[in-house]
Amino acid sequence: MDDIHHKSMARRLTAGLLAGLLLLGLWGCNQQTEQPEQPDQADRTEGPAQTPDADSLDKDKPALPDHEGPLTKEEYEAVCQQYYDELMRASNEASLKLDEAVSAPAETEEQKKIRQSKMDLAMGLVAKMPPLYTRFIELEPPEIYAEAHELISSGAVSSGEVLRLTAAIAEAAKDESNMAEALVLQEELESHTAQAQNFSKGLRMVLGEQVGVGEDAK
Secondary structure: OHHHHHHHHHHHHHHHHHHHHHHOOOOOOOOOOOOOOOOOHHHOOOOOOOOOOHHHHHHHOOOOOOOOOOOOHHHHHHHHHHHHHHHHHHHHHHHHHHHHHHHOOOOOHHHHHHHHHHHHHHHHHHHOOHHHHHHHHHOOOOHHHHHHHHHHHHHHHHHHHHHHHHHHHHHHOOOHHHHHHHHHHHHHHHHHHHHHHHHHHHHHHHHHHHOOOOHHHO
16 A cells, blocks of 8 residues: 555656656647657667756846846847747756656666666756846846746746746655655645746747747736
């Protein structure tokens, strides 16, 4: 009975992780239809994660206009577009790695170790993603996008929390004795998901239909 209970809790946590990532647009929220080409299983490697770190974000950050005050409409749109493109690349990579982890077999002890390694890799990517959301907050929008930026900013904060809690849940769930803690974290995550959708809702007001939104955010 305990084994069945633990498996049920594990399935619930896995579903919660996937739901949280789905709400952030890691799976299917954006409108980009081209999917990255997936290598054959034999060619897949568990190499270093390519998600931008803090240093590379600063290095690749678009040069903002050298003037005080709000950005112009065109400037704000250009920076949001670049930030969004970088976020989608990181999101797609994280979702592919998570898909590999979730779909990996876990019947034998060796398979469980391999699956956990894949999950650790995916969660490592997820843990690096909050700055890709929160850097939008630093932008000073033109008046025409004030409402959109307010939504983007509130959603970015909640999105960062969802990602942080997603990684924390995955870490806690490694040990069956921490399942109760993981479920508490999941409940906290769920409290942020509605607000997190404001991010894509606001960004869609700036960039148009290329930005997908969940049904609840429309």
